[in-house]
Amino acid sequence: MLTTKINNRRYLGNKYRLLPFITETIASECGNFDTFADIFAGTGAVSSAYVDKKLITNDLLYSNYLCHIAWFSDETFDEAKVKKYIEFFNSNIPYEENYMTKNFSDTYFSRSVCSKIGFIREYIEKEFNLKKINTKERALLITSLLYGLDKIANTCGHYDAYRKNAPLTDELILALPEPNTHLKHNECYNCDTNELVKKIYADIVYIDPPYNSRQYSDAYHLVENIARWEKPAVFGVARKMDRKTIKSKYCTHSAPEAFSRLIKDIKAKYIVVSYNNMAQKGNERSNARISDKEILNTLQSKGTVKTFSEKLKAFTTGKSEHLDNEERLFVCKCN
Ligand SMILES: C[S@@+](CC[C@H](N)C(=O)[O-])C[C@H]1O[C@@H](n2cnc3c(N)ncnc32)[C@H](O)[C@@H]1O
DSSP states (O other): OOEEOTTSSOOTTOOGGGHHHHHHHHHHHHOSOSEEEETTOTTOTTGGGGTTSEEEEEOSOHHHHHHHHHHHOOOOOOHHHHHHHHHHHTSOOOOOOOHHHHHHBTTTBOHHHHHHHHHHHHHHHHHHHTTSSOHHHHHHHHHHHHHHHHHHOSSSSSSSOOOTTOOOOOOOOOOEEOOOOSOOSOEEEOSOHHHHTTTOOEEEEEEOOOOSSOOHHHHTHHHHHHHHOOOOOOBTTTTBOOOGGGOOGGGSTTHHHHHHHHHHHOOEEEEEEEEESOTTTSOTTTSOSSOHHHHHHHHHTTEEEEEEEEEOOOOOOSSOOOTTOEEEEEEEEEO
């Protein structure tokens, strides 16, 4: 059976390519540790480097939370059963009208792919409600669907818009998320990070917030919509649902204040922060929301701070180029 890996997905700001930089810095600065909290976890790429530790993952988006359960929850699951469902979903499923065809036909996906996505997502939910699959199996199947649809979405990687008049494929192929073995009793959360840190302790807390005003709930509204499957009304050309409850403060002018409260509430030996250096270089939308000075001042109030950097190719929209973009890691040894 076709399998898929955690990095087989397009996601703004995902750190998969930066893992050597991040893991080497953490190894040299923090030494041995037992628990790792990835509290803006996104795809979970950084956590995937620490599956031998106890993990705490969190993200505001339910779609990411489901993927974290699929990759990191130690709940037992029946792999043969999951494979059977995936085989069925990859078979010839008759066309039907459903929430997806009514709202998204010939936008991000063809009409026939919309039919398939709607059918599969509904089927997974029914099987779960009938207790035929458990939480981990449900998460694995939804993750398989989300990764499969990302491969063929008519976008440049996010769902702010779809490409007009681009050819749409009718082929949606699902693959089995390659399970991690020997997982610890990990904890996955789906809440505002500022609330979460009041309740957890970890040896290392890794922080990778959004850098600029681009809300992840805007960029991934359709992935989130399919993951939640509450079938809300959608609006405008981009067919977005209401996203009030999943907007991040870290994309607004109150980001420095939110960051400062977050750091204050963290209980850890080390705090490691990823942030890039685009502040004041790009346009207003891509400008970093927290300045270097604010990051340093905030972290220094918690302990001793060292900064490390690595050059990388930035995301651009074509309107502006940032070839000298640098990703930084701030490592704070807490007092
Ligand atoms: C830069 S991305 C993280 C990328 C991740 N390190 C990876 O490798 O995929 C930032 C993430 O923070 C999440 N986020 C934004 N604000 C949040 C908040 N207040 N609480 C929890 N998660 C939040 C976003 O949904 C997004 O997935």
